[in-house]
Amino acid sequence: MAAEALRGQEEALALLRAALQSGHIGHAYLFHGPSGVGKTRAALYFARALLCESGRGDGSSCDACEACRDVLRLKHPDLQLLVPLPTFSSEGRTERQAEEARSEARAAILSRLASDPYFLPLFAKPGVHSVEDLARAKQFLSLTASREGGAKVLILKRAEAMTTPAAHAFLKILEEPQPNRVLILGTRQVRALLPTIQSRCLHVRFRPLSTETISEVLVERRGISKPVARLAAATADGSLGRALQHFEPPLDGAGKATLDEGEFSRLRALALDLFVHPREAAILGPLRRGRLDRDRPRFLAAVSLALHYYRDVLRHQILGERAQLANEDLRRQVAADARAIPAESLTQRVRVLEEIAESAQSNVTIPYAVASAQYRMAPGRA
Numbered sequence: 001m002a003a004e005a006l007r008g009q010e011e012a013l014a015l016l017r018a019a020l021q022s023g024h025i026g027h028a029y030l031f032h033g034p035s036g037v038g039k040t041r042a043a044l045y046f047a048r049a050l051l052c053e054s055g056r057g058d059g060s061s062c063d064a065c066e067a068c069r070d071v072l073r074l075k076h077p078d079l080q081l082l083v084p085l086p087t088f089s090s091e092g093r094t095e096r097q098a099e100e101a102r103s104e105a106r107a108a109i110l111s112r113l114a115s116d117p118y119f120l121p122l123f124a125k126p127g128v129h130s131v132e133d134l135a136r137a138k139q140f141l142s143l144t145a146s147r148e149g150g151a152k153v154l155i156l157k158r159a160e161a162m163t164t165p166a167a168h169a170f171l172k173i174l175e176e177p178q179p180n181r182v183l184i185l186g187t188r189q190v191r192a193l194l195p196t197i198q199s200r201c202l203h204v205r206f207r208p209l210s211t212e213t214i215s216e217v218l219v220e221r222r223g224i225s226k227p228v229a230r231l232a233a234a235t236a237d238g239s240l241g242r243a244l245q246h247f248e249p250p251l252d253g254a255g256k257a258t259l260d261e262g263e264f265s266r267l268r269a270l271a272l273d274l275f276v277h278p279r280e281a282a283i284l285g286p287l288r289r290g291r292l293d294r295d296r297p298r299f300l301a302a303v304s305l306a307l308h309y310y311r312d313v314l315r316h317q318i319l320g321e322r323a324q325l326a327n328e329d330l331r332r333q334v335a336a337d338a339r340a341i342p343a344e345s346l347t348q349r350v351r352v353l354e355e356i357a358e359s360a361q362s363n364v365t366i367p368y369a370v371a372s373a374q375y376r377m378a379p380g381r382a
Contacts, residue, residue: 006045007217008209009038015204016042020049020060025151026202028174028183030159032190033206036241039186040081040157041117042206047071047079047153050182074114078152080140083109084127084161120241129162134169141173141181151180159185160192167194174200208238211326218243227329228264234326235301235308246301267298268305268327275306275353276337278374299366303357310350313337317346349377 214233
């Protein structure tokens with residue numbers, strides 16, 4: 001495994017290397033940590049080392065044989081990667097049409113993951129692992145490996161998205177381990193898994209990435225300017241995948257989350273118009289201008305940008321000009337707001353926006369959420 005493939009995850013990398021070098025490979029691993037920090041990438045590099053044809057003594061992959069290339073293309077016959085998918089069972093869709101839609105979405109996600117393992121699929125509705133998905137996984141594991149005595153690797157991305165029947169089906173797979181079969185679960189919510197699943201896995205922890213690491217990757221891989229990269233990194237809460245998501249479209253076409261640098265800056269300006277310097281009764285104008293009234297992922301991104309602006313203001317109140325800011329290009333404006341807004345009001349505004357972000361994940365209407373936030377953050381209330 002290449003160390004550079006897991007930036008910021010040295011502890012996890014060391015554990016996986018030790019297993020490979022010793023030859024003591026566990027039956028099941030639980031990779032846990034925030035979304036978008038490298039769990040899928042680590043799983044693929046682990047799989048590559050297990051499936052490499054070179055047979056290197058230190059357990060690492062050669063990165064050159066056909067098997068190594070096939071793993072990274074997600075085309076290896078002894079590798080299966082499961083991703084949670086929406087049911088697509090809305091009115092007017094037959095069961096066959098829904099399954100066809102799931103198959104198309106699965107192919108699209110795997111194609112994107114093959115080119116970027118940090119990719120976070122974005123759908124209007126949450127995805128799940130169905131019991132049918134686990135039945136296919138069980139069948140995959142039962143087949144003979146393509147190489148005599150070789151391994152087969154199953155990667156379950158976002159394991160917490162298993163339905164209850166799917167979780168029990170997976171537990172049966174865990175309870176009946178087969179030789180040379182390696183299961184890797186990725187999750188951001190360990191406690192959402194059945195305790196019996198948790199206890200049967202070797203745990204590998206993945207940590208949030210630093211703002212500097214995320215910013216460097218955005219500049220190197222996407223050619224994004226340093227100021228925008230730093231802002232996107234600062235609002236990503238340690239997740240490279242979430243930072244990249246700012247610049248990716250949803251796979252099901254529900255909204256337009258794609259942002260170029262200019263749009264990212266415009267979205268921040270709209271966020272400040274709505275939540276930091278709102279004009280009286282100015283709600284629908286900025287919402288419609290930025291398509292936020294009908295694009296929930298985009299609205300949530302705007303809320304995140306406003307939250308991080310307020311956190312910059314709080315930092316400036318405490319540290320003054322020594323403060324490191326996510327919105328470095330707005331330092332003068334941040335300084336002015338730090339002087340103008342009392343600390344108690346800032347804390348309340350941050351709390352309101354955090355609540356708005358949580359409620360906006362459900363079916364609450366966006367204009368109502370904004371009106372509520374503006375009312376609660378108005379002078380004399382916040």
